[in-house]
Every structure is written in structure tokens, then in C-alpha cells.
Amino acid sequence: MRFALSAKILVYLCMFSPTPLNLPPFQAKISKRNNAIYIFDELRRKELILTPEEWVRQHWINYLSLMKNYPKSLMNIEGGLKLNDLQKRSDLLIYNNQGIKVVLAEFKAPHVKITQKVFEQIANYNSVHRIPYLLVSNGINHYYCKVDFERESYEFLEELPSYEEIS
Numbered sequence: 001m002r003f004a005l006s007a008k009i010l011v012y013l014c015m016f017s018p019t020p021l022n023l024p025p026f027q028a029k030i031s032k033r034n035n036a037i038y039i040f041d042e043l044r045r046k047e048l049i050l051t052p053e054e055w056v057r058q059h060w061i062n063y064l065s066l067m068k069n070y071p072k073s074l075m076n077i078e079g080g081l082k083l084n085d086l087q088k089r090s091d092l093l094i095y096n097n098q099g100i101k102v103v104l105a106e107f108k109a110p111h112v113k114i115t116q117k118v119f120e121q122i123a124n125y126n127s128v129h130r131i132p133y134l135l136v137s138n139g140i141n142h143y144y145c146k147v148d149f150e151r152e153s154y155e156f157l158e159e160l161p162s163y164e165e166i167s
Helices: 001-013 053-067 116-129
Strands: 030-033 036-041 046-049 075-083 086-095 102-107 132-138 144-147 153-157
Touching: 036 053, 053 075, 053 086, 053 116, 053 132, 086 116, 116 132, 116 153
Parallel strands: 102 132
Antiparallel strands: 030 036, 036 046, 075 086, 086 102, 132 144, 144 153
């Protein structure tokens, strides 16, 4: 038990010497208490335990807001969905100002490879949501996709369009 707790703390402490992300750095509000490191999530307005996946998510929220002009007020983290009678959570949903979902994102920790299984995961989630733009990232590698539901097709994009381009 003691080893498991120590290993968990070590993972959190190693977050400050990770492989650099392929995203712009930002001024994260980081704190440490009770042998855990926390990051303040501006969307949920609370501190969260800093995991590698959360580190990626917070970088993306910052990037999408500052560089692509997606309003934070239209972002929703871990939106619930029901898939084959199982309750699942999508990592990030973004809406336009009419309340229509426009981007679905799936984030992984930097050490997790983006595989076919990850693409199948977001495709399964999108079979429920039916969102035109998909984003998959581990903070190092990023993939963007535009889905055409009428033609039942998709195309990979060089980058995710800005908020103005899709709203």
C-alpha cells in the first residue's frame, strides 16, 4: 500500500520534467498539498489533481481560447454520454453561440500513443454526439478531422479551424 501511494506521488512530481508538449506554454495555477499537485481548472473553477492527461487538457483549453478564439464559456469538460448502455465521458465539448456542438476532443497523456483504438473511441463517442470537428491529442501529436454526416465520410485536416471559421 505504501509503495502504491509513493508511486502515485512520484507520477505527480514527475509532471514538472515531462517531455515538452507540442503546444504553447501557459501560466498554469499549480499548487501542492497533502503530497499531491493540483492545477486550477478555469472551466470548472476548481483545483484538480494534476495528471498527465489533465496537463494536456489544460494546455489545449488555453490554446483553443487564446490562439483559436474559442470562448471558454462555450467549452464543457467531461460531458456525459450513454454508449451501448454504458455511461462515458467525453474529454472536451465545444459549442457555438447557438448551443450546437461543433468540436469533440479526446486527450491522452503524453506517453500514450495515439492508436486506432483512440480513433475508434472518439468515433464511438461521436456516433452519439454527431459533431462535425474532432480533435485527438496526447500533447505531442495532434489529429484533426472534419466529419460529413450526409456523405458518411471524413477528412483529416492540417489544423483545427478557428472559432470564427466554424461558428
